Amino acid sequence: DGGITQSPKYLFRKEGQNVTLSCEQNLNHDAMYWYRQDPGQGLRLIYYSQIVNDFQKGDIAEGYSVSREKKESFPLTVTSAQKNPTAFYLCASSPSHGNTIYFGEGSWLTVV
Amino acid sequence: GQQLNQSPQSMFIQEGEDVSMNCTSSSIFNTWLWYKQDPGEGPVLLIALYKAGELTSNGRLTAQFGITRKDSFLNISASIPSDVGIYFCAGQGMYSGGGADGLTFGKGTHLIIQP
Numbered sequence: 001d002g003g004i005t006q007s008p009k010y011l012f013r014k015e016g017q018n019v020t021l022s023c024e025q026n027l028n029h030d031a032m033y034w035y036r037q038d039p040g041q042g043l044r045l046i047y048y049s050q051i052v053n054d055f056q057k058g059d060i061a062e063g064y065s066v067s068r069e070k071k072e073s074f075p076l077t078v079t080s081a082q083k084n085p086t087a088f089y090l091c092a093s094s095p096s097h098g099n100t101i102y103f104g105e106g107s108w109l110t111v112v
Numbered sequence: 113g114q115q116l117n118q119s120p121q122s123m124f125i126q127e128g129e130d131v132s133m134n135c136t137s138s139s140i141f142n143t144w145l146w147y148k149q150d151p152g153e154g155p156v157l158l159i160a161l162y163k164a165g166e167l168t169s170n171g172r173l174t175a176q177f178g179i180t181r182k183d184s185f186l187n188i189s190a191s192i193p194s195d196v197g198i199y200f201c202a203g204q205g206m207y208s209g210g211g212a213d214g215l216t217f218g219k220g221t222h223l224i225i226q227p
Contacts, residue, residue, distance in 0.1 A: 004154075014168055020217035041219065042200065042217050043155075043200070088152075092154075092173075095180070100145060100160050101215065102156050102157060103147075103156070105153055106153060106154045
C-alpha cells in the first residue's frame with residue numbers, strides 16, 4: 001500500500017538522550033516535512049525538505065536535526081538541546097509541485 | 113506572518129445535526145485544505161480547494177473557497193458519531209512558494225457529538 005510510515009508509534013526518552021523518529025514514504029513525493037503538535041497549539045513546522053540532500057528550518061527547528069539522504073526517508077532526531085520534547089510528531093510529504101500534503105500516523109514522544 | 117483564524121474552537125452538537133466551521137485569513141490564500149484528525153492519529157485530507165468560489169463536496173462534507181480568497185468554510189450534514197475529531201483548515205498564501213514552507217494551519221475545531 002502507498003503511504004507514509006512513521007515509527008515508532010510511542011517512544012520514551014530519558015533526559016539528556018538523543019532519539020530519532022523514522023519517516024518513510026513510498027508515494028514518490030519529492031518534499032517531506034516534520035511537524036510538532038501540542039494540545040491547543042495546532043501544527044508547527046520543524047523542518048522540511050524539498051529535494052534529496054537539502055532541507056530547511058521551519059518555525060521551531062531549535063533542538064532538532066534532520067537528514068535527507070534518500071528520497072523515501074526523512075528521519076528526525078530530537079536532541080538533548082530540545083528542552084520540552086514531549087509532544088506528538090507528524091511526518092508529511094507532498095509532490096514536488098503540489099500544495100497538498102499528506103500525513104503519517106504520528107509518533108508520541110515522552111520524556112521520562 | 114500570515115494569520116489564520118479557525119472557528120469555532122469547539123462544538124458540542126446532537127447526532128443528526130448539521131455542522132459549520134470556518135477559517136479566515138489576514139491575507140489572500142491561493143489554496144485551502146481541510147483535514148480531519150482522530151485522537152492519536154495523523155490528519156487525513158478531506159477536501160482541497162484551489163480556486164476562488166470553488167464549492168466541493170465529499171460525501172456529507174462540503175467546503176467552499178471564499179470569493180475574497182481570505183476565507184473558507186466546511187459544512188458537515190447529518191452528523192454521525194464517527195464525525196468526532198479535530199478539523200483543521202490549512203491555507204497557502206498568494207506569494208508563497210509551493211509546499212508546506214508556505215502552508216499555514218488553523219488551530220482546529222474540536223467536534224463532539226452527543227448521542
